[in-house]
Each structure stands twice: as structure tokens, then as C-alpha cells.
Amino acid sequence: MPELPDVETFRRYFEAASLFQQVTEVMIKETRILSEVTAQDLEIRLIGHQFESAQRRGKYLFTRLENQSWVVFHFGMTGSLQYFRDVEGEPAYTRFRIGFAQGNSLAYINVRKLGLITFTERLEDFIQMKNLGPDALEMSPEEFRKRLIDRRGSAKSILMDQSFLSGIGNIYSDEILFQAGIHPEQEVKQLDGKMISTLYNAMKEVLETAIEVRADTDRLPKTYIIPHRKKGGVCPKCGNTLIQERIGGRTGYYCPEHQRG
DNA sequence: CTAGATGTTAAGGT
DNA sequence: CACCTTAACATCTA
Numbered sequence: 001m002p003e004l005p006d007v008e009t010f011r012r013y014f015e016a017a018s019l020f021q022q023v024t025e026v027m028i029k030e031t032r033i034l035s036e037v038t039a040q041d042l043e044i045r046l047i048g049h050q051f052e053s054a055q056r057r058g059k060y061l062f063t064r065l066e067n068q069s070w071v072v073f074h075f076g077m078t079g080s081l082q083y084f085r086d087v088e089g090e091p092a093y094t095r096f097r098i099g100f101a102q103g104n105s106l107a108y109i110n111v112r113k114l115g116l117i118t119f120t121e122r123l124e125d126f127i128q129m130k131n132l133g134p135d136a137l138e139m140s141p142e143e144f145r146k147r148l149i150d151r152r153g154s155a156k157s158i159l160m161d162q163s164f165l166s167g168i169g170n171i172y173s174d175e176i177l178f179q180a181g182i183h184p185e186q187e188v189k190q191l192d193g194k195m196i197s198t199l200y201n202a203m204k205e206v207l208e209t210a211i212e213v214r215a216d217t218d219r220l221p222k223t224y225i226i227p228h229r230k231k232g233g234v235c236p237k238c239g240n241t242l243i244q245e246r247i248g249g250r251t252g253y254y255c256p257e258h259q260r261g
Numbered sequence: 262c263t264a265g266a267t268g269t270t271a272a273g274g275t
Numbered sequence: 276c277a278c279c280t281t282a283a284c285a286t287c288t289a
Contacts, residue, residue, distance in 0.1 A: 001267055032285085059268075077267045078286085093286090112285050114268060130269095153278060162269085171267055249280065251265080 002059060002075035004136055004167030005210035010073075010081045011056045014063060017083055018098075018106055019051050025099030033095050033108075035116040045069065045119050046098065055123075057135050058166025062123055069121050076114035082107045136167040137207055144200045148188055155191070155199070156184035157248030168203070170250040171226060172210070176203045177254065178225040183261040184245070184252045229253045 002010070023046045028039040037045075045065075055062045061073040073079075082091050083106055090097065096108040096117055108117065120126040134143065147165070151158055158164055159173040168176065177184050180202035182195065191199070206224075213219035217226050223236050233242045235255035242253045 003267065006267085074268080076269080076284095079268095111287065112266090112268095114284065114286095116269090151277090157279085160268095169267060250267090 001077070001215070002079055003169040003172045003215075004056075004059060004207055005172070005215040006080075007056050007059050007061055007075065007167075008211050009214045010075070011054045011061055013081055013083075014051075014054045014061065014106070017104065018063070018100070019053065022050055022101040023047055023098055024101050025097075025105070027097045027099070028095075029097070030095040030110075030113060032113050033110065033115055033117050035118040037117075037119045042071075042117070042119055046071070057127065058132055058162055059169070060130075060132070060166075062126075069119065070123055070126075072116070072118045072120060072126060073108065074116045076110060076112060076116075078112045079108065079110040079115040082109055131163045133161070133163045133165045136165050136203060139165055141197060141200050144203075145193070145196050148191070148196060151188055153188060154184060154247060155182050155186045155188050156250075156252055158188050159203070160248055160250070167207070170252065171229065172206060174229060174253050175210075175224055175226050176206045177259060179206055179223075181258050181260075183259045184247050184254050186261060225253065225255070 026043045026046045028034060028042065031039055049065045049067065051063050052066050053064045059074060063071045083104055084090055085104055091107050091109050093109050093111045094107040095110050095113065097105050099105045151164065155177060156173050159168045159176060160170065180199045182199060209221065220226055225236060228234060228236055228242060231244065233253065234240060235242060235258060238255065238257050240255055240257045243256050244251060244253055
């Protein structure tokens with residue numbers, strides 16, 4: 001689930017109900033998700049404080065406290081956020097939760113525990129430490145082109161490279177390439193200027209569209225490939241059976257008709 | 262029962 | 276150095 005559009009949806013969700021309220025409770029139910037911070041440490045950093053804003057870069061969510069420090073969330077493959085009120089309302093697989101003075105709580109849910117929560121005084125340090133490239137929605141067409149031309153490798157693996165540009169994963173890279181009409185194994189150094197802008201535009205369009213529907217794949221346009229990404233799935237534009245192939249270590253899907261090498 | 266699943270990282274190879 | 280592949284992590288579902 002959590003690629004850029006999902007995390008942007010979480011960011012808005014967080015901002016809608018977690019700001020300007022005292023944190024009264026911090027419960028870490030699974031210490032494995034903590035990174036470079038102890039449960040006690042995080043508790044001390046949070047209790048009695050309040051959030052003032054939330055930012056996103058790629059697939060990371062950064063929530064800022066009134067003292068300008070940050071709690072960082074990454075959702076791995078199965079993470080999400082959910083508010084709830086009563087103890088009985090706590091969602092299954094809640095690994096971490098924050099209780100607010102008004103009585104509502106925020107749950108960080110993650111079945112597979114492949115995510116992280118940490119704390120940082122300075123965002124720039126964290127971003128540098130993770131070697132995170134610019135956010136996919138913040139990058140200008142010029143920068144995209146400039147950074148792309150001295151790269152080698154397949155289009156799909158480069159879109160998914162978080163140090164090249166952050167926010168795109170396996171699912172959305174398939175969609176972007178499908179909408180751009182580019183084969184996932186297309187060598188990027190072979191792309192001409194026109195194809196590079198087509199790719200850039202598809203990237204923007206797909207990510208923005210997905211954010212508009214709050215990353216709910218059921219509400220994506222009928223011409224999107226995402227709901228068809230499964231064995232035997234067909235192209236929503238021409239009905240051809242999609243090709244399933246391992247690319248860049250992940251299973252990708254593409255249409256042999258619309259995405260020629 | 263087994264394989265594979267939205268991510269990141271480390272390790273080894275080319 | 277840039278890139279590729281594989282494995283590992285934990286858990287569920289097809």
C-alpha cells in the first residue's frame with residue numbers, strides 16, 4: 001500500500017486530527033519498529049508535547065512538534081494510520097499508539113512490522129542519512145531530465161530508486177510506465193528528450209490522480225493498470241493479457257501492446 | 262503447504 | 276563507482 005500517494009493521504013489524515021493537542025500517552029507495542037531510539041526516549045520526547053504540522057518526502061512522513069523536533073514514520077509494505085477512541089476500538093496490528101488529551105488516539109498499524117518510527121532534531125540529517133532523493137512531486141522537469149541522463153539501468157528500477165527520486169515503488173512505477181507507454185526494461189539512457197518528458201508528465205499525472213482519490217485503487221480511472229496487476233490480468237486499454245516479469249527484484253506488470261521495448 | 266506480497270538494506274558479483 | 280541479484284526481515288493470504 002504505502003507509496004507516495006498513500007503516505008500523502010496519511011499526512012493529510014494526520015494533520016486533520018493530530019495537531020495542537022497535548023500528547024498524554026505513548027504506547028510502543030512492538031519495539032522492532034523503533035529505529036535509533038528507545039521506547040523510553042520516544043515517550044519522553046512526546047508526552048506533554050503537541051504536533052504542529054506534518055510533511056512528507058517520498059514514502060516518509062515527518063510530524064513536527066512545537067519544539068521543532070520531528071517524529072518520523074515509514075510504513076513499509078503494510079503500514080497505515082488510524083484514529084480511534086475507545087480501548088476496544090484499537091485496530092488489530094497496532095504497533096504504536098499516541099493518546100491525545102481530548103481522548104482520541106492515533107494508531108500506527110503494521111501487519112508485517114517492516115516499517116520504522118524514529119525521532120530526529122533535524123530533518124536534513126535524517127534525509128541525508130537515508131540518502132533520500134528529491135520527492136517525486138517536487139522535482140522539476142529540468143531536474144528530472146538532468147538527473148536521468150547520467151543514469152543507466154531500466155526505467156522501472158530507476159523510478160523505484162529512492163536516492164534518484166523518492167516516493168515511487170513497485171505498484172506506481174508500473175502505472176507510470178503504462179501511462180507513459182514505456183517498457184519497464186527500457187534503458188533510460190536510450191530515452192530521447194520527448195520520451196523523458198512523456199515519462200515525467202505521466203509520473204506527475206499518476207501521482208496526483210492517485211492522491212485525489214486518496215490512493216484508493218478502486219477509485220482510480222478505468223484506464224489504470226493497477227487494478228489489473230495480477231496473474232492473468234488484462235490491459236484496460238486493449239484487453240491483451242499483461243506480461244508479468246521480474247524487474248529490479250520486483251514483480252512488474254506491463255502491456256505488450258502499449259509498452260514496447 | 263508453498264509462494265509471493267506495496268519496502269529497505271546488506272552482501273556479493275559484474 | 277554504478278549497477279544487478281539475492282536474501283533477510285514478519286506475517287498473512289491465495
